[in-house]
Amino acid sequence: MLIFEHAHPGRRAHAQAPYYAPLADDLPADMLRQSPPLLPETSELDVVRHYTGLSQKNFSIDTQFYPLGSCTMKYNPRACNSLAMLPQFLARHPLADVSTGQGFMLSLYELQEMLKEVTGMAAVSMAPMAGAHGEFAGVAMIRAYHDARGDTARREIIVPDAAHGTNPATATMCGYVVKEIPTDRQGNVDLEALQAAVGPHTAGLMLTNPSTLGVFEKTIVEIQKIVHQAGGLTYYDGANLNAILGRVRPGDMGFDVIHMNLHKTFSTPHGGGGPGAGPVGVSERLMPFLPIPYVINERDFYRWAEEAEAPQSIGRMSAFGGNMGVLLRAYIYARMLGGRGMQRVAEFAALNANYLSAELKKAGFELAFPERRASHEFIVTLKKLKDETGISAMDFAKRLLDYGFHAPTTYFPMLVPECLLIEPTETESKETLDAFVQAMIAVKREAESQPDLVKSAPHKLPSRRLDDVKAARELDLVWKAA
């Protein structure tokens, strides 16, 4: 039942608006709204029950294990939320003079410095509001760098075929042409193909490491050198930063720019699809182009660097400087972890991923890269199962939901047929991983013995399998009263 169907004309949550609304008799009548918008007329209790009820139809980290590859669905500590929502932080106007918000600004500055340390980059801006937004900033900086040097023939961005879809989409948004290069059988970037692809048209390379195949690019230093020798810059997609925290740093590996997903590595909530935060770190040569604003420290007074300080900046990315509440949550998380804690994040993320892949292999599942060490995630391919039983990775994923586990990422990366990309994260216990292995085994048995049960899954969720084709063909995007 929709909230609109709970409504009754004239019902209101009376405490939530001024009791007596004055008239706007100074406004011309032709500027006023003639009929009210379709908002529900409900009591406060109606609303609280309806949305509490809806929340219970969701899977979430707080209720289920989410082995969702490339998404780093780790526990979101509660203190990060409650402390970021202290009333002074919430009440602060973004354009209030910075002298009235030095406690807030100091926290942001310290986070900015910590992100420099974590990535080994020369400078960081936290302006981008999501991973893809950070990618945009990164590639726009690469373009600004070449353009500032008059090197305008460089119009190609090289992207490995295993990359997230945001990489090529971002390159296009920055006015670049995308050149895809293949991945070899071991899951590495094909160095020969890379060597053949670079040239005077190369603006840069976007590389995810560990790659979306869940393995560390062993030749990362060579990759970086090939691109640099051709005059291009190197972009490090930090989507999988959780795997290398405190172990290796993109700056040390010679990269020019990295974006981080704080909603992954720094455990800020995914919120059903945002908000995120996608800070960017850069090497020295890209510093002048950083997006504004970023925090600067003038003898312990913290203020924003704006156009005046950064005339070559790629510019502003949001009205007010970024997803501040997300940054505060990440800061609080970082302070609770500390440097040693961050290092252990990568250690235990790797331990959980390698343990889970070892156990699944023992249980008869086929790993996509069995000879490689898993980083923080790994890929199982169900191609054989599909050939034998007709059960696809999608069917398998849907049946896992019935067992109370969120499905792993399916059909990504596209290189591996019928794949499940599995990332357990460091916050899950051995017992949870063991229970997940048991569920995987159970679904595999069902696939072999009662394939129809799996094909028609899920059976125990609020909805059975949904008709996506109908959704796209017969668009129903807004409710209309019957």
Next chain:
Amino acid sequence: MPFIPHTEADVAAMLASIGAPSTDALFDEIPADLNCGGLPGIPEGLSEMRVNRLMQGRAAQDGFYSNFIGAGAYEHHIPAAVWQIVTRGEFYSAYTPYQAEASQGTLQLLYEYQTMMASLTGLDVSNASLYDGASALAEAVLMAVRANKAGCRRVLMPATVHPRYQAVTRTTVKNQNIELVSVPFDAATGITDIAALEAMSDADASQYAALVIPQPNFFGALESVDTLTDWAHAHNMLAIAVVNPLALALLKPPGSWGVVGKNQGADIAVGDGQPLGVPMSSGGPYFGFMTTRQALVRQMPGRIVGRTVDLDGQPGFTLTLQAREQHIRRSKATSNICTNQGLLVTAATIHMSLLGPEGLKSVALESHAKTRALLDKLLAVPGVERVFNAPFFHEAVIRVKTPVDDVLRALRAQSILGGYALGGDYPELADCILVCATETKTDDDLEQYRQQLQRILSRRNGREPGVPPCAYK
């Protein structure tokens, strides 16, 4: 160690299963010379109790102010129920609803949100949100250019659009060969200068893909939206509305702008959803909304939720039209956007449900009335003038005879944030302040502002230039 549950026995058993001697060995594929050996520059971890003390201290240091700044972020009452529900773990810690059957709560909420936003703006369809109002405007400009069959790559951007929205749009479109052409405002009214637009129409107006129309505009003033919309359509441009969603409970929605007919209304409406249940939070996270006509839905960026049926024929919800998006279309996607601002949309949907059509309208009316009352009070202070004479919603511009920075600094010393200094964005308005009062202000708050301003301006008069206007706190 924070949030890592492993016991020593667990670690030993897991390593044995893997066949690795230590956790260190799990990194054996990383070239050894790359190992940075930890993060010595990051301080040691703190317990929750210590971090609590740290953050409480910083929050207390920042304190509270009586705020009269608007300029794109607005102080409104948010019902307690909103964020108590939003921060339930089932919403807070859920992932993007790609597994629709395990995400019916979020998906149904987004469908309800889309319904509310489409109705509020008077347009057919809505997406599930974008990053913020400024980036939503940038996406609308890109969308208008995509939709333009003649290949026009110029868009008219009035100077009365929020300067930071203009800046974000520039950042976003500048590498795609799209030109933003400014339209001046009338110095008396503070709204877009129609005569200047008409002059542009002489100079080949068909070269423009769209006209951006803010309502209210950055100065709080109400634009002649009907005239502007019709002008855009008469010159084969799309009309892009940039609106405050709260104001739409009171003002004519973009879908009804212009003369009645087939072509009536703005074609795309965008804005920032912050006034709908999102705290000011120093600038974010907020959310951007976008609604449009049915005919343009496939050009719209961002996630969209549709209602469909499941295997049993029961209604259910799922992400749809994904063929527009980056994870399918890659380099040919409508945008690189991958997220929406789900949690903020959750807040806005609950907020709008709690207020309902009457409640939202009364908040808009009360905000308007409070700004009227504030303006009356401030204009009674010697040395204060009104700048523009167009009708306004809940913001207005005043001119002071004393340097603006001095006035605002002196007000801050009295815990009042007196408004937004316009000189940085509009040099011709260097002596002007944009002020805002919402329903949260009491008559006493307004009176405090008036008294302090009067005291500051009167003490400043007759003094030597450069002498601070009052004692600092």
